[in-house]
Amino acid sequence: MRHHAHHFASAEAEFEASKQGMWVFLVTEVLMFGGLLVGYGIFRNLYPEAFHEAHKHLAVSLGAINTVFLISSSVTMALAVTYTQMGKRVAASCSLIGTLTLAFSFLCVKYVEYSHKFHDGLLPAGYFTNTELKLPEAPLFFSLYFMTTGLHMLHVLIGMGLLIWILRRTWSGELSSGYCTPTELVGFYWHFVDLVWIFLFPLLYLVG
């Protein structure tokens, strides 16, 4: 078992403090995405027709596949935490690799989606060149689409970096039943990324 830092009464207290820090961080994340979501909500109510027409240009199938990838990656992440706590090094590492693979698949699908949008000129504000969608506010939809999904994708990328870090430490046996705070906290972050997508997907792709 690893020793706790001297300013904490116990390893328990140290873990609780780290976790609370994570929750506070997630609060700031909620508010960051929240700003964009509120913007989306307001503009969607101001220009319902334009947003409805524009949302038809998103591929529901790709969005749904990505939802499945992210949810599955949350499952493998939860498994990684469980296995680490049980001291199963190999199973935990495999779960982390599974999570990484699913995250990577998510990015591949996003790449396909984004390149379609670029090709069709469905781009934010002044870069919008699509001629099929004539409503003047349609570019606004795509501004919000790229900002929300882009910010989310950035989170996926950061999460993948963290996962690689955790994977290294799990494989070397550093993170195990005795001490696995980093695994749990990265897990929190990863579930949160999933949580954001749970709202983005219906909001952008389904209801429009």
Add this chain to the structure above:
Amino acid sequence: MASHSSGPHLSVRSVLSLGGLLLVLTLVTVLVSFVDLGKLNFFVAALVAICKATIVLYFFMNLRHDSRDNAVIFLTSLVFLTIFFVLTSVDVFFRGDVKVKGAFFQAVASVTKKPWIKTPELVAHGKEQYAIQCAMCHGAVGAGNGPAAAALVPPPRDFTKPDGWKNGRKATMVFKTLKDGLAGSAMASYATLPEDDRWALAHYIISLGSEPPADTAEDFAVIGIDPNKEGSTVIKEPKITIRQAMALLQTSSSGGRLYTGSAEGQYGQLCASCHGDKGQGGIKVGQYGLYAVTKPFDRAMTEDAIIASIRGTAHRVTTLSQEELTALARFVQNAAKR
């Protein structure tokens, strides 16, 4: 085992079954989105998303074994998000229009002096008002199926159909409905709305169905209006929506019928509505749901900066010639010094 982990973690089995549940819920939202349930689609999607989020938070993020502090911390962020959304909505959806000033704007706004005559501007204005005031009961396209309609007996009128109207669907008759409401129903009186708004609403909702017969002299007599007199409805401060004002600015052609030749005249027609007669500012202006109170012109502004502002994203006036722009910029500079 792990004495300082976040309580007993999930077993492999429960992780897998929760994952399965989440996938099933995803399938449900996707399938439901292909069925057209009107407004209900949104609520189903929201409900499923909230269920999924709760599962993730409660089990995967282990909120069920976490200290209550952490739950409170996290939920507080949602409370603030709600406050943010509500206040922003209230702000955006209840904003004023531009008061009409200057010959150029007056010429267009004068349509409201006989607001019972249908014009595209009035219909457009009615449409905006409708979305705010009426759509919750009468539905987004007037089919009588707004989100609040289900609970109402009698149900709201379907504007797309010609039958079932109690007062009738000529402009004067709808105007009367808006003035008095319909007794014994949820249709209240809208007499507090300015009269031109009420005419605009009447023109808009009539345009949702087939064209009704024209209003006769008797129809006007019922509501006590003499259709031959200009402004026999009292419109103290003609207003147009900011979007119309901006659109007008763009269509104003140089040397147009209203251009008096001087920069001052040009300013009076194009700019005074929003910046005040003397450039003193202090006027509430909204565009695309965003709004500002104009400031007095800044003395430090260079000619180029003023011209850039007139042609730039704030105004998008692209129809003025270079000489006119220069003249206007000088006028603005002088106004700023005074």
